[in-house]
Amino acid sequence: xxxxxxxxxHMLFYIRLSMLFPCSFSFTLFFIVxxxxxxxxxxxxxxxxxxxxxxxxxxxCATDYPGVYARIxxxxxxxxxxxxxxxxxxxxxxxxxxxxxGNINNNIDNNHNNINNNQNHNIxxxxxxxxxxxxxxxxxxxxxxxxxxxxxxxxxxxxxDQRSKETGWALVANNGTVVEEVKAGTYTTPYDLVEKTLVLxxxxxxxxxxxxxxxNGICCDFGGGWFQVSTxxxxxxxxxxxxxxxxxxxxxxxxxxxxxxxxxxLGLKGQGQSQLEGVPPCTTIGRVGNSSDGGIPGCLDNVLxxxxxxxxxxxxxxxxxxxxxTSLFLIALLR
Amino acid sequence: xxxxxxxxxxxxxxxxVLLLSRSDAVSAxxxxxxxxxxxxxxxxxxxxxxxxxxxxxxxxxYAQISLATAQGLHQCGGSLIAPDVILTAGHCHSFFTQIxxxxxxxxxxxxxxxxxxxxxxxxxxxxxELWFRYDFLLLKLDRPVTVIDPVRLNDDNxxxxxxxxxxxxxxxxxxxxxxxxxxxxxxxxxVSYISNEMCETTQSKGARLYNGxxxxxxxxxxxxxxxxxxxxx
Numbered sequence: 001x002x003x004x005x006x007x008x009x010h011m012l013f014y015i016r017l018s019m020l021f022p023c024s025f026s027f028t029l030f031f032i033v034x035x036x037x038x039x040x041x042x043x044x045x046x047x048x049x050x051x052x053x054x055x056x057x058x059x060x061c062a063t064d065y066p067g068v069y070a071r072i073x074x075x076x077x078x079x080x081x082x083x084x085x086x087x088x089x090x091x092x093x094x095x096x097x098x099x100x101x102g103n104i105n106n107n108i109d110n111n112h113n114n115i116n117n118n119q120n121h122n123i124x125x126x127x128x129x130x131x132x133x134x135x136x137x138x139x140x141x142x143x144x145x146x147x148x149x150x151x152x153x154x155x156x157x158x159x160x161d162q163r164s165k166e167t168g169w170a171l172v173a174n175n176g177t178v179v180e181e182v183k184a185g186t187y188t189t190p191y192d193l194v195e196k197t198l199v200l201x202x203x204x205x206x207x208x209x210x211x212x213x214x215x216n217g218i219c220c221d222f223g224g225g226w227f228q229v230s231t232x233x234x235x236x237x238x239x240x241x242x243x244x245x246x247x248x249x250x251x252x253x254x255x256x257x258x259x260x261x262x263x264x265x266l267g268l269k270g271q272g273q274s275q276l277e278g279v280p281p282c283t284t285i286g287r288v289g290n291s292s293d294g295g296i297p298g299c300l301d302n303v304l305x306x307x308x309x310x311x312x313x314x315x316x317x318x319x320x321x322x323x324x325x326t327s328l329f330l331i332a333l334l335r
Numbered sequence: 336x337x338x339x340x341x342x343x344x345x346x347x348x349x350x351x352v353l354l355l356s357r358s359d360a361v362s363a364x365x366x367x368x369x370x371x372x373x374x375x376x377x378x379x380x381x382x383x384x385x386x387x388x389x390x391x392x393x394x395x396x397y398a399q400i401s402l403a404t405a406q407g408l409h410q411c412g413g414s415l416i417a418p419d420v421i422l423t424a425g426h427c428h429s430f431f432t433q434i435x436x437x438x439x440x441x442x443x444x445x446x447x448x449x450x451x452x453x454x455x456x457x458x459x460x461x462x463x464e465l466w467f468r469y470d471f472l473l474l475k476l477d478r479p480v481t482v483i484d485p486v487r488l489n490d491d492n493x494x495x496x497x498x499x500x501x502x503x504x505x506x507x508x509x510x511x512x513x514x515x516x517x518x519x520x521x522x523x524x525x526v527s528y529i530s531n532e533m534c535e536t537t538q539s540k541g542a543r544l545y546n547g548x549x550x551x552x553x554x555x556x557x558x559x560x561x562x563x564x565x566x567x568x
Contacts, residue, residue, distance in 0.1 A: 036423035036472075037412030037505025038398050039526070039556065041489065046396055051414050052489045052501060053554050054424050056470040065544060066534050066555040067503070067526065070424060070470040074552060075459060076490040079422065079473065082457050086475045087417040091485050094417070162428070162464060191458060222429060223456070 039069050152202045152258050153232045154241075155195060156180075158210065161223035161246060162190045166213045169227070171198065174205045184213040191223055197232070204258050208242055211251040218246030227252075231259050390504060390523040392439040397486035398504040399521060401438050401448075402431035409441040412505035414486055418479035421453075422488075425462040425470040434474065437482045441506050442519040451476045461552075469552050495528035501556055502526070526556035 039053040053069035072079065084096035160167055168184040180198055187194055200206065208229050212218060218225025225246035230238035241256040392399075400421060402411040411427035413434075421434065435441075438448035454477050459469035495501060503524040534555030535545050549555065 035411045036402060036427045037503060038395075038414040038422075038486070040395070040398075040486075040502050040504060041495065041499070042502050046394060046486070047484070049395065049397070050487050050489045051397075051416070051422070052495060053556075054414075054422060054471060055412070055503060055505065056424055056426075056553065057467050065537055065539060066529055066557045068467070068534070068545075068549065069554050069556065071552055071554040072488050073490055073492045073494065075469065075471060076488060078459060079416070079471070079488060082473050083417050083420050086455070086457065086473070087420050089418050089479060091417055091487075093487055162458070162462070190462060190464075191460070223458075 150202050151199045153197055154200050154258060155197045155230050155232055155238055156208070156227075157230070157238075158187075158194050158218070158227045159225045159246075160187055160190065160192045160194060161218040161225040163212075163214065163216075163222050164188060164190045164192055166216075167210070167218055167225075168213065169208065169210045171200075171229075172207045172209065174207075179206065184211065200258050202258050203260050206256055206258065208254045208256065209251055210244075210248070210254075212246075212248070215250045217248045217252075229254070229256060388523055389518075390521040392521070395504045395521065395523070396437070396483040399437050399439055399483065401435040401441050401506065402427055403433050403435055403441070404430070405432045407433075407435075407441075409506050413474070415480055415483055416473075416485050416488060418481070418485060419476040420485075421474040421476065423472050423474065425458055425472045426464055426467065428456055428458070428472055434476065436480050439521055440519045449480070449482060451478065451480070453477070466548070466550075467553075468550055495554075497528060497530055497533075499528045500525060501528055503556075524558065526558050529555050529557055531555065 035055050035057075037055045038051040039055060041050045041052050043049045051072060053071050056068050056070045058065065058067040080094050080096075083090050083094055087096075090096045156169065156171070158167065158169065164187040165185050167187055168182050170181040171179040173179055179200065180196070182196075208227075210218075210227050216222070218227070227242075227244055227246065228238070228240050229242040230240040233239055241258075242254040244252055244254065397415045398412065400413040400415060401409045402413055402423060403409050410430040411423055413421040413423035413427075415436070416422045434451040434453060435448045436451055438446060440446045453474040455475040457473040457475065459471040461469040462471065463469065503526060504521065506518055506521060531549050531551070531554065535547070535549040536543060537545055
């Protein structure tokens with residue numbers, strides 16, 4: 001009979017704990033439903049009670065082992081900071097000071113997680129159609145810094161979920177060359193917002209593939225992740241080419257075309273600029289893209305150059321798709 | 336050639352891991368209950384202790400919070416620390432879909448309570464689910480709670496002192512052999528604070544299972560006069 005009181009994820013948690021302490025499966029029995037509950041210092045009334053810790057884990061399988069709790073006092077400042085930032089009416093004893101800068105809020109925003117799973121799954125926008133790149137008219141944009149040799153800066157941003165180590169991505173040129181690859185296991189900080197700026201040939205088609213090694217995407221069971229690939233504007237803001245919620249399973253494949261070389265919006269300021277140094281000039285203008293539509297003019301050879309410079313990976317797309325296909329097959333089989 | 340071998344190895348590993356995790360999951364679903372129950376008996380887990388004593392309704396209003404599944408199954412407890420913020424454990428993050436506030440009997444169908452949703456989850460930036468480090472989660476509610484008052488938090492690093500009596504308030508399991516047997520009404524369990532050093536070096540049957548797993552962001556407490564498992568003896 002299935003355990004009626006315990007959800008699927010509690011069971012996974014349970015299994016993980018029993019792997020950590022391989023004594024018994026019945027490891028966290030005491031704590032499994034007490035989890036999250038407060039450990040308090042009792043006062044004479046509830047107004048005098050003080051929460052000291054949060055029930056976290058414990059060994060239920062052998063005798064004599066204490067319960068383990070998450071200690072509040074050392075993390076009090078963090079709790080206070082968050083409560084002051086998010087609560088509409090923080091209790092006076094938190095001594096909240098009205099924030100003078102947006103720093104706290106920004107940090108919190110980076111960590112945002114909409115936990116209404118159903119709602120997120122209903123959005124069903126695995127990939128948002130990249131916006132049409134219209135001919136830009138010089139307007140309020142300052143004189144852009146141009147990238148020599150027909151290149152455009154492209155920024156990849158990924159809001160990771162709690163299981164950051166499962167996320168990987170690759171940027172593949174239309175000829176199959178892997179321009180950049182970040183393998184699963186690289187990102188070790190949960191909920192991190194990771195960024196990478198690449199310099200790519202203008203007017204070229206690329207494929208951005210984001211993967212989750214466990215097949216659960218980057219949203220929503222372990223946090224609300226998303227990804228975005230954008231071109232950088234002169235004011236260092238980003239115009240998205242590819243955007244998606246993390247609701248994919250094993251991978252999400254997104255095709256985009258880098259903006260035209262003469263698009264005046266392209267420029268780069270600040271930290272990304274250093275990446276432009278040492279980029280070889282575009283010597284060969286080739287045609288990349290589908291042969292059916294005639295392709296788009298692009299700087300094919302330099303993709304290879306960038307490849308050598310920026311990634312030591314020699315994985316090919318075919319190996320990746322083979323592995324991916326096999327995993328999908330295995331998962332289908334095991335279900 | 337090298338690449339192909341590496342890919343094959345990866346596929347094999349992936350396959351093994353998947354198979355292993357599937358077989359675990361099957362056990363987890365309870366299809367091999369007999370084996371697990373036997374294992375539990377071997378470990379002599381007592382059904383008596385885990386439940387604690389019944390807490391009086393209204394004595395711990397800030398703890399009368401149940402993070403529950405859509406079907407209303409209690410999954411985790413929590414405490415109200417601001418009108419619209421609940422503190423719970425980080426690892427509870429994906430177990431629930433609704434937050435029931437001012438609830439006392441989590442099994443009664445006639446129980447009255449208020450249902451809230453979490454607008455956002457704020458994990459501790461160092462939360463590590465594998466090692467249970469910084470196991471904190473703050474839930475921002477969709478609207479402020481008015482029926483119960485928030486509770487204060489301890490900001491004193493020198494508290495508690497060793498042996499200090501503390502109380503766990505929640506809906507713990509009453510029968511470890513039956514995972515569905517958590518109690519109906521809120522329970523309280525008296526425990527005493529012990530140092531992290533004592534906790535880490537706890538020895539039982541010649542083993543120190545906690546050795547290397549207790550960090551500063553954690554603290555430990557033992558049940559008064561008995562351990563968490565030995566009530567039957």
